[in-house]
Amino acid sequence: MNGAGAAIGCVCCIALGLLTQHGQSRVLVWGGDAEGGAPFVEADPGDPSTVRGFDVEVAARIAGGLSRSAARFVQVQWANIDQSVERGDFTLGLSGVEDTPVRRARHAVTLPYFEFREVLAVRTEDRDRIRGLHDLRGRRVGTLGATIAYDLLLSVLAASFKKKVSYDDDVHPYADLVAGRLDAVLLDHIIAQRALSRTASHGDEEFVILPAAVASGHYVGVLARRDSALRDSIDAVLREAMRDGSLEQIFRRWHVWDDSQGALFERVLRPGTTAGRDGDVAAAPARAIAYLPSLARAAAVTLLLSVLSMSLAVLVGLGLASGRLYGPLPLRIVTTGYIELVRGTPLLLQLFVIYYGLAGIVRLPAFLAALLALGLNYAAYEAEIYRGALEAVPRLQLEAGRTLGLSEAQILRLVRAPQALRYALAPMTNDFVALLKDSSLVSVITVVELTKQTAIYATNVGNWVVPGLLCAIVYLAMSLPLSRLARRLERRWGGRSS
């Protein structure tokens, strides 16, 4: 009884702690993405439970300037920093967060504290052929989703139907550049230099960074709109840190200090500067409309990918089911093994293995890899549906075929399969609708389909309501007619009664 009481008390304490932790005024809770890595935020190799990086030190400097006892880090996916800060998951978002008009319009944004340049990276052998964005006509260019670089590619390249490839992390674009899947990567110069030093340590430099910057931008801290007073205090701390040289020291320690930072500090500290406060709100609706064509294109990708994957799944599934039902023992073992392996492991893992794991043997284009992964995964489920449906055909029907002199193959083709199709139709429709939605997983291997495009759209307009609704409507528009068609077919084939 005492034990139970103590346990309940303990749980209450923890719950209370969780509830009040963001309200603690003594600790500055800030969020960033350690997956983005150094030099922004990365897990400390010496103690992976803590983080290090220049943004970590900037956060600590801000906490000190606000007389907070400490800065506590919260991990969040980079693209979700804005949404999380509004939700109250943390007070300050800081992790290479870019200064954009939309962000300024939607959230409370600090002074710019770092100036970055958007630079192009190309393979070493292409350095003479590709000198700027204009040389990338008809080529594949990779970047991070929901960044200034992404919008830049969208506006400069989309007009002439260039291929852009969006990533969720900043490691894979450079890996794919070296692997030949991309012709160029457009990203912040810090990220590009880090990627270069990573590959250079292996020996020859496999890609180069073009010296001319495509554009420049600033890193800022982002706070919830309601926290504009705190934002003003943080701005004061940042100004102080620029004046007393502590910010410069941080950047020098992480080897990211250059002349443009000095110039930025000078501009910020000049009397009367508000550094682009109050963003360009009028631009937001125009941007929403600008995303509609890419949303439509992404819906087409989703539909095409789903239809092709399902076709592959049906064909392979039929083979697996017949192998399992009619094949000799070794084939039955192999097909059963395949089905259990594929059904027993996550589709996400299979996607990674086919796209990145097989890259050493065969370099599959992203769409093909997605098609194969989805098709081969769903084939295992289809096979079990077909096996069940084939086994559900009454034995008498097969015997009737036998007494008429039909061969086993003819019985399968003329009697068993057509009847099994009726049993299989409903679960197959179900699977297709599930596949339609599972196809959103392939965004992890750079295929921009409907959900990914919606996420990019939502991040850019800073709001999930309209993009989410639009996305849901498009998914429903694709799946509802299919369910209706299946019901009609079922009625036509099986609903007859005397």
Add this chain to the structure above:
Amino acid sequence: MGRAILLTTLLTIDGLGVRHDSRDLVRGFSLAVGRGEIVALMGPSGVGKTTVLRVVAALQAFDAGHVIVDGFALGPGPIPAESRLRPLRRRVGLVFQAHALFEHLTALDNVTLALRHVLGQNRSEADLLASKLLAGLDVGSRASAWPRQLSGGEAQRVAIARALALDPPLLLMDEPTAALDAARRTGLGTTLRRLAQQGRGLLIATHDTEFARDYADRAINLVSAPRPADAR
């Protein structure tokens, strides 16, 4: 005399034994059916009437004795591969008690299936012959109906037409009167007599003694079939 019997005998079952789960389903059963003859296979439910029909149609393996259908012999042991049974399929037609019409095909296509895919007839040839068969059994007007739309009597006649599609000399029927009213029973009896007059042999499993008495030439009782003491 022996030669004459050989020529006119369509089906010979000799010392048939069928075991299942170390239990005798049928033991030491013998029977002969001649051309133009209707033989009723009698006995209460569960005595093994259906088993005998299934053995003759090579749907069930047996353990002892032998079966000869119009010169085609079946022996004890596993059922031979379908490719080796092709001659038997042309000699025996079977009408299941539940009819077992193909649910996904119309009445007409139930009959044309074997014509087209076993005999290799083209669509119009097969349709013509199947229509004649259906019309001859008074279900010509139901050709385009689906099995689920047919009454019990109609379904049975479509099943007979399907079994006759390959023109087999021997026709097996399992409990044909089970779901028929008096008028339909008379109609069926007349049809069976007509088939026998065409020279076919009919083996009909039934427990309907009245029907057997009215239409069969002979009745064999499965329970009272000879059981030699050494059959085990």
